[in-house]
Amino acid sequence: MDLNLIKCHGSGNDFLLIDEMTNGYDFTEEERQNLALALCDRKSAFGADGILFVLSSENCDARMRVFNADGSEASMCGNGLRCVGRYVCELLDKETIVVQTMKADLRVCSQESIFENIPTYNVEISPVLFQLDQLPMNIDRTTLVNESIPEISDHLTFSALAVPNPHLISVVGTEHILSNEQKSIAETVNGPNNLFPDGVNVSFVHPLEKGSIYVRTYERGVGFTNACGTAMSASSLVTCLLQQNEFGQEIDVYNNGGKVRVVVNELGEGRYNMELIGNATYLYQSQLELSLSNPEQYHEVSRQEFTEEAMYEHLQNHAKSIVESKVFMSA
Numbered sequence: 001m002d003l004n005l006i007k008c009h010g011s012g013n014d015f016l017l018i019d020e021m022t023n024g025y026d027f028t029e030e031e032r033q034n035l036a037l038a039l040c041d042r043k044s045a046f047g048a049d050g051i052l053f054v055l056s057s058e059n060c061d062a063r064m065r066v067f068n069a070d071g072s073e074a075s076m077c078g079n080g081l082r083c084v085g086r087y088v089c090e091l092l093d094k095e096t097i098v099v100q101t102m103k104a105d106l107r108v109c110s111q112e113s114i115f116e117n118i119p120t121y122n123v124e125i126s127p128v129l130f131q132l133d134q135l136p137m138n139i140d141r142t143t144l145v146n147e148s149i150p151e152i153s154d155h156l157t158f159s160a161l162a163v164p165n166p167h168l169i170s171v172v173g174t175e176h177i178l179s180n181e182q183k184s185i186a187e188t189v190n191g192p193n194n195l196f197p198d199g200v201n202v203s204f205v206h207p208l209e210k211g212s213i214y215v216r217t218y219e220r221g222v223g224f225t226n227a228c229g230t231a232m233s234a235s236s237l238v239t240c241l242l243q244q245n246e247f248g249q250e251i252d253v254y255n256n257g258g259k260v261r262v263v264v265n266e267l268g269e270g271r272y273n274m275e276l277i278g279n280a281t282y283l284y285q286s287q288l289e290l291s292l293s294n295p296e297q298y299h300e301v302s303r304q305e306f307t308e309e310a311m312y313e314h315l316q317n318h319a320k321s322i323v324e325s326k327v328f329m330s331a
């Protein structure tokens with residue numbers, strides 16, 4: 001078959017976007033999983049953190065399904081939703097759309113550029129669930145906010161929440177960002193273990209100043225990525241709960257691929273949602289020939305590069321200088 005895809009990224013969290021809706025594809029679950037394993041492999045000509053499948057939806061403008069590089073399916077992807085949001089907004093010639101995801105229908109709207117002419121989208125991150133059985137996390141309590149977990153660290157504290165994909169977050173000093181601790185904790189809770197039977201995304205967060213944080217995430221099903229949108233949203237919420245940032249105010253979230261903004265909204269009665277605002281950048285579009293029974297043997301027929309990455313590099317350089325001076329050099 002012929003397969004069309006777009007390589008895109010949100011904060012350097014990179015994806016292959018495959019539109020099943022317009023191209024008339026109708027993959028089986030196994031085919032989606034095998035496409036993720038074959039095409040996300042960094043040793044292949046593509047390589048990505050995941051595949052974003054765009055499907056039609058009965059009640060929304062489109063439906064997004066997200067497959068991690070290891071072939072597992074995730075319930076949500078914040079950076080990916082900005083890319084899918086841009087794709088569907090441009091396809092339907094709309095400024096605001098609603099995208100069906102595994103557990104919620106989420107609003108996406110085009111927004112004023114975050115930095116010098118960069119296509120920018122604001123996506124809703126919701127629902128936010130603190131009940132540990134929603135991650136799931138097996139521990140003898142119902143919620144966990146800034147508490148220790150002696151099984152994985154004798155000195156760090158953690159918060160656990162689902163947005164609705166699962167996140168384990170620790171607010172740390174710069175010395176922890178550069179140590180091997182995050183990798184070792186993330187590998188423990190993403191290997192065979194009793195605490196997180198389905199694995200969990202693990203983020204270390206370092207507050208820079210009021211209204212500004214740095215987040216590094218080891219993603220379930222992928223490993224360290226440049227950025228994780230749901231993790232940056234969940235981390236922003238945790239810093240508001242810890243009174244390091246303010247609800248309702250924009251928080252600059254720096255990451256290894258650039259920067260986004262997050263607004264954490266208090267909805268009352270302990271309920272929250274977040275607005276994740278950042279780039280949706282296209283790198284190239286490609287056409288391949290492959291057999292779905294053997295997708296790793298693909299042949300790339302054509303590739304057209306977009307030119308917008310050059311503009312994104314300005315934001316990336318700005319973010320890099322902040323991260324290097326405030327995180328890496330002060331460690």
Ligand SMILES: N[C@@H](CCC[C@H](N)C(=O)O)C(=O)O
Binds near residue numbers: 074201221
């Ligand atoms: N990169 C994503 C999250 C992708 C899914 C995650 N690895 C999971 O398994 O939950 C984001 O931007 O949110």
